[in-house]
Amino acid sequence: MTNQNLIFDIKRFSINDGPGIRTTIFLKGCPLHCVWCHNPEGIDPRPQRMYTKKKCIGCKTCVDECPVHALSLTPDGIRADENLCRQCRHCEEVCPTLAMKFGGRQWAMDELMEVIEKERKVMEDSGGGVTLCGGEPLMHHAYLTELLTELGQRRFHRCVDTTLYAGKEVVKEVAQQCELFLVDIKHMDSATHQRYTGVPNEPILENLRMIAQMGCDFFIRIPLIEGVNADEGNIEATARFLATLPWERKTVNLLPYHDIGKGKHEKLGTTYNPNHIDMSTPTDEVQQRCIDMFNQYGITAIIGG
Numbered sequence: 001m002t003n004q005n006l007i008f009d010i011k012r013f014s015i016n017d018g019p020g021i022r023t024t025i026f027l028k029g030c031p032l033h034c035v036w037c038h039n040p041e042g043i044d045p046r047p048q049r050m051y052t053k054k055k056c057i058g059c060k061t062c063v064d065e066c067p068v069h070a071l072s073l074t075p076d077g078i079r080a081d082e083n084l085c086r087q088c089r090h091c092e093e094v095c096p097t098l099a100m101k102f103g104g105r106q107w108a109m110d111e112l113m114e115v116i117e118k119e120r121k122v123m124e125d126s127g128g129g130v131t132l133c134g135g136e137p138l139m140h141h142a143y144l145t146e147l148l149t150e151l152g153q154r155r156f157h158r159c160v161d162t163t164l165y166a167g168k169e170v171v172k173e174v175a176q177q178c179e180l181f182l183v184d185i186k187h188m189d190s191a192t193h194q195r196y197t198g199v200p201n202e203p204i205l206e207n208l209r210m211i212a213q214m215g216c217d218f219f220i221r222i223p224l225i226e227g228v229n230a231d232e233g234n235i236e237a238t239a240r241f242l243a244t245l246p247w248e249r250k251t252v253n254l255l256p257y258h259d260i261g262k263g264k265h266e267k268l269g270t271t272y273n274p275n276h277i278d279m280s281t282p283t284d285e286v287q288q289r290c291i292d293m294f295n296q297y298g299i300t301a302i303i304g305g
Contacts, residue, residue: 005029005140006104007112008041012119016305018159018180018219020128023116027144028104030136031165033198034186035273036225038261041103042135047087048103050267053077055099062091062100080269109150116156129157131182138166141174148177164207165199171207172214181218183208187229188237196228196277205241212245219249221305224290225257226280235290239297252294253305257281 006028011017017024029045041048056077063071063078070084071091078100091100116130123129130151137144137160144160151158160174161182175181185208186201187193193201211218220242224230242252257279265272273279282290287303294301 005106005143006045006047007107008104008135010115013122014131017131017133017161018129018182019157020126021119021122022128022131022159023119023123024131024133024161025112025147027132027134027137027140029139030134030163031139031199032136032163034223035196035275035277036223036228036257036259036261036279038258038264039135040261040264040268040270040272045104045135045139047089047105048268049080049085049087049091050101050103050264051078051269052099052101052267055097057097057099059096061094061096065094066091109146112147113150113154116151117154120156123156127157129159129179131159131161133161136163136165138162138164138170138174141166141170145173145177148174152177164204164211166203166207168207168210171211175211175214175216179217181211181216182221183211183218184221184223185238186223188234188241192229192234209245212247215246217249218247219305220252222252222254223257224254224282224287226282226286227278228257230282230286230290232289232293235293239294239299242294242299243297250299252299252301254287254290254301254303255305256287256303 007025008028009026011024014022014024026042028042030043033043037043041050058073060073063073067088067090068084068086070081072079089102092102132144132147148158158178159180159182160178163184164171186197190200190202262272291301
């Protein structure tokens with residue numbers, strides 16, 4: 001393999017990342033920093049230590065065996081001096097309770113394909129395949145296209161779960177190597193989008209229009225968050241924009257807000273929603289209003305998926 005990037009998770013038997021039963025590969029690194037991100041370990045492209053305090057028994061094995069003495073046991077559990085840590089992963093190797101783990105490692109192509117091939121029959125029988133996710137897979141387009149080429153040669157259905165925040169040429173190249181996109185739309189107003197994700201939305205919307213005009217197949221997925229994007233004005237603007245696209249499928253998956261990322265931030269030693277933005281799960285009434293709004297524009301909206 002000429003291009004290698006870090007993979008931080010492989011999810012087998014997935015039913016929410018495209019049609020059928022799928023194997024989902026999570027690539028590490030994302031240019032967006034969504035406040036509600038449920039995979040914060042996928043933002044930084046580098047390996048990261050994840051410490052689960054409730055698993056720690058305070059045995060100090062990792063502290064005693066760290067070759068650079070970067071770890072210490074405190075009343076709040078194990079703490080690391082990141083200026084000393086060399087990310088050698090020895091603490092992960094010696095921890096008897098798996099309280100210390102690193103997110104992200106490189107996989108040789110043959111090793112990765114061996115894992116995927118184990119599920120070939122169930123994927124083929126269900127009309128599934130392989131989904132490449134993140135993080136943001138387009139951030140690693142050379143590695144991504146190499147993976148997609150290999151999967152195509154093995155005749156797997158290929159799906160890319162993406163924000164489409166990338167250069168047009170990158171998106172075009174990837175579009176030629178996959179059968180389906182899952183595209184996230186966070187907000188239609190660019191300034192608001194930048195406030196909550198750290199980037200503007202113009203490249204995303206332009207790339208979405210481009211892949212629609214190219215005849216690519218895609219689903220739209222919207223994290224539906226009260227206080228961020230579930231208001232009537234934003235939902236109508238989203239529906240109106242999507243209705244202008246030359247798009248046969250016309251299906252939107254609405255994904256109600258949850259705070260599962262909070263626990264992952266604790267493991268990373270980072271802070272979830274540091275600016276205390278008021279976010280909550282939309283009520284059933286709000287969810288139905290959103291469904292009805294999309295229906296008015298000829299778009300089928302489904303909760304979940």
